[in-house]
Amino acid sequence: MITTANVKNGVNVDQLVETIGHIQEQPELAKFEFRAKNNWINGGHCVSSIKSFYGAGQEDTTREETFTMECSHPQVLLGEDEAATPPEVVLHALSSCLTGAMVYHAAANGIDIEGAESTIKGNADLHGFLGLDPEVRTGFNGVTIQLKVKSDASAEQLENLAKFSPVFDMISNPTPVNIEIVKQ
């Protein structure tokens, strides 16, 4: 008998079930620490390197590539537009995470996802960032995502699956950020 991997939506469901089993036996395996190193270039232009992380009880040894990403600002925000702005990068992370969470949880629930694409928007008012009005927040007032999905599941069901997204949690709920400045 030939056995093939049980893959749905590109997710290996056997491996997912196995992972859940391991975590139920050893809760410590669920702990992850993600990291980035960031270097300032000039003005609002920065570059990050991402490679190492801790998870499943150990330092990762499988990642071969260091991922490099930049942030910058367009001319109207006094930059030279070498890369997307940090708030735009958040929109990338949030839309990817909502989609990925929906796809993984759909796979775990036996739901086929045949296609998914989204448009995401965030609104901001520079009175906040520029310190011109303390009542105006510096970040987005709100984010709207329209996620088009090809699936037999209901829109409500798909939305509930997407809401397992870690980045959705980080944006919609407060996450403590501890800043330590070290003078060089």
Added chain:
Amino acid sequence: MITTANVKNGVNVDQLVETIGHIQEQPELAKFEFRAKNNWINGGHCVSSIKSFYGAGQEDTTREETFTMECSHPQVLLGEDEAATPPEVVLHALSSCLTGAMVYHAAANGIDIEGAESTIKGNADLHGFLGLDPEVRTGFNGVTIQLKVKSDASAEQLENLAKFSPVFDMISNPTPVNIEIVKQ
């Protein structure tokens, strides 16, 4: 007499002061809308395209390049590691934004920044994402950034400048996210 641009930390301070003046005269110019388009590839692998945005009273016409970014997951999270994970991308956006905000506000306040680099970490527990414990959040429990800065300003002053960061606001405070699922 030859006049040169008043540039500090790579930020054109004359242009910054001019921008503030324009916004004080016409508050509508402060409104920005940032956008991304996201396409699902497979499993937890997605790609975003970022180009158009609205700001300073009009649709931007200056950005020539479409910025393309991917998200994926390492093997231990059932992916093929084509790119950084969405939570790692958030660390990139947050560290870049804290640094950029510090640099812009330092320039506006006549403070020189000679160098800046940071290490940022976020901790998560998969019991949340996997739906194994409703008490555990899906996102980071917390984020810690160590930002090393070469400057004459005090650590406290630099921290206060960094905290103008829009992404810092988005992560540390709740931002409403409206999800609309459209069945295809």
